[in-house]
Amino acid sequence: MPELPEVETIRRDLEGRLTGRRFTAVRIPPDWGKPVPVIKGIDEARFREGVIGARVEGVERRGKYLAFRLDNGLQLAVHLRMTGSLLHRPAGAGPDRFLRATLALDDGTELRFADMRKFGGLWLVEDVADAVAGDLGPEPLSEGFTESVLAGALRGRKAPVKAVLLDQRRVAGIGNIYADEACFAAGIDPRRPAGSLSPEEVAALHAAVRKVLLFGVESRGASFRDYQDADGNSGSMQMHVQVFRRNGKPCYACGAAIERVRLGGRSTHFCPKCQR
DNA sequence: CGTTACCTGAAA
DNA sequence: TTTCAGGTAACG
Helix, strand or coil: CCCCCHHHHHHHHHHHHHHCEEEEEEEECCCCCCHHHEEEEECCHHHHHHHCCEEEEEEEEEEEEEEECCCCCEECCCCCCEEEEEEEEECCCCCCCEEEEEEEEECEEEEEEEEECCCCCEEEEECCHHHHHCCCCCCCCCCCCCHHHHHHHHHHCCCCCCHHCCCCCCCCCCCCCHHHHHHHCCCCCCCCCCHCCCCCHHHHHHHHHHHHHHHHHHCCCCCCCCCCCCCCCCCCHHCCCHHHCCCCCCCCCCCCCCCEEECCCCEEEEEECCCC
């Protein structure tokens, strides 16, 4: 569900509220349906040991991971995958659907992890990198993400441009919405072989990636279906998208019907006239 | 490199 | 009943 802008929205909201707080309890409710552990990488007992009593020193984001830096040198990392949400509630607040874990804090509030499809999870690691299979690429909104870094990621590859944008080892944080939106903003057909882009097109794509992600953050994320922020509120980016899930509707720029194709197993939306 | 599995509910 | 879903890791 959530991509960089959605995770960043949650991070910003939680940073001020959780920094300095201490975790006082970990509660894992009984599972429903097929049992899937919500704690990844270590057993639940060791997770509790490391989290309970630890103070939050900061809330960071790496790609689509949220990481709570703890005063014991460990990081509590969270990945929401498709349908996860991280809610900050008063301890007495009503129940949340699909609740997977509750972390109580010393100020009478709770961090609740809910996740309908159970793809997401919680890690207790020394570094977020320890929660990821491969290595995460550069942060697209950081100084380090230059035109030449993007050029290097695309160079020599025959995979579609969109596949490279979605590859977290090349660039961290872009998902299906913002990949489609970036390709539209750059005027590039998402099916083009990555290595076939001219330097001008690479420059346009670089600018477009940053533009759409920043717009997403300003809009507090896109709530098409499940995404909600830490207070359970929706973002507004879904009202501003140019192509995502707009198949059959007229392009805002030229009026042509937006098309949808399947690319690498993901729905891909683009304007056949504006994007070459 | 592309495809498939993971899991569940909502919408077509 | 079938299709679809803001993701990723494990396949072949």
